Amino acid sequence: QVQLQESGPGLVKPSQTLSLTCTVSGGSISSGSYYWSWIRQPAGKGLEWIGRIYTSGSTNYNPSLKSRVTISVDTSKNQFSLKLSSVTAADTAVYYCARDHGSSGWAARDWGQGTLVTVSS
Amino acid sequence: SYVLTQPPSVSVAPGQTARITCGGNNIGSKSVHWYQQKPGQAPVLVVYDDSDRPSGIPERFSGSNSGNTATLTISRVEAGDEADYYCQVWDSSSDSWVFGGGTKLTVL
Numbered sequence: 001q002v003q004l005q006e007s008g009p010g011l012v013k014p015s016q017t018l019s020l021t022c023t024v025s026g027g028s029i030s031s032g033s034y035y036w037s038w039i040r041q042p043a044g045k046g047l048e049w050i051g052r053i054y055t056s057g058s059t060n061y062n063p064s065l066k067s068r069v070t071i072s073v074d075t076s077k078n079q080f081s082l083k084l085s086s087v088t089a090a091d092t093a094v095y096y097c098a099r100d101h102g103s104s105g106w107a108a109r110d111w112g113q114g115t116l117v118t119v120s121s
Numbered sequence: 122s123y124v125l126t127q128p129p130s131v132s133v134a135p136g137q138t139a140r141i142t143c144g145g146n147n148i149g150s151k152s153v154h155w156y157q158q159k160p161g162q163a164p165v166l167v168v169y170d171d172s173d174r175p176s177g178i179p180e181r182f183s184g185s186n187s188g189n190t191a192t193l194t195i196s197r198v199e200a201g202d203e204a205d206y207y208c209q210v211w212d213s214s215s216d217s218w219v220f221g222g223g224t225k226l227t228v229l
Contacts, residue, residue: 037218039164046205046207046220046221046222046223047156047158047164047207047209047220047223048220049209049217049218049219049220051217052218060216060217061217062217062218063122063215063217064122096163096164104154104166104169104170104173104175105152105154105169105170105173106211107154107166107169107170107209108154108156108164108166109166109169109175111163111164111165112163113163114163
């Protein structure tokens with residue numbers, strides 16, 4: 001049973017870059033038909049998809065965030081990462097990593113527990 | 122960009138049937154996924170590809186999709202079904218996933 005765990009700073013200053021890592025255990029990040037995604041959720045609000053990466057390195061991003069987002073994968077560490085630049089208070093949210101299954105229409109079947117990132121000086 | 126519209130809230134008595142809608146332009150031509158999220162927890166996939174259920178999801182959860190509306194139906198609602206529910210589709214015009222705004226299901 002694959003498990004995902006987000007990690008990274010819980011506090012980021014405005015204008016800086018938010019960096020998070022998702023560590024995958026219980027399976028290889030480079031095997032199977034999966035996309036690896038990031039989703040966020042501001043307190044009391046809905047889900048917002050940030051972007052995803054395939055193990056080949058192919059990426060898709062939310063158009064509203066595309067200019068600030070980079071998602072990468074490190075197969076040697078079984079991790080994938082999110083970088084969001086020029087953050088503002090509006091980027092304060094719980095950030096989730098997830099695994100999207102090709103066998104399920106690329107729906108996110110496996111999720112991390114989420115990590116709260118606050119943007120504040 | 123593609124917009125998905127969900128009612129903010131739906132209320133239902135235990136044992137009754139809850140229907141949560143997700144509206145979008147010609148959404149019937151897309152595959153819709155549904156997630157359940159309880160307070161303080163990560164979302165859980167309950168229906169994918171309009172009407173399929175992942176293993177472990179009760180048969181009480183079903184989905185349909187036609188025209189401009191997709192529907193998540195929860196039969197014989199239980200107190201434990203109280204949660205926020207989100208629909209999701211792939212927007213091929215922008216190559217991105219889109220979530221609906223979410224619906225809070227209250228079990229009376």
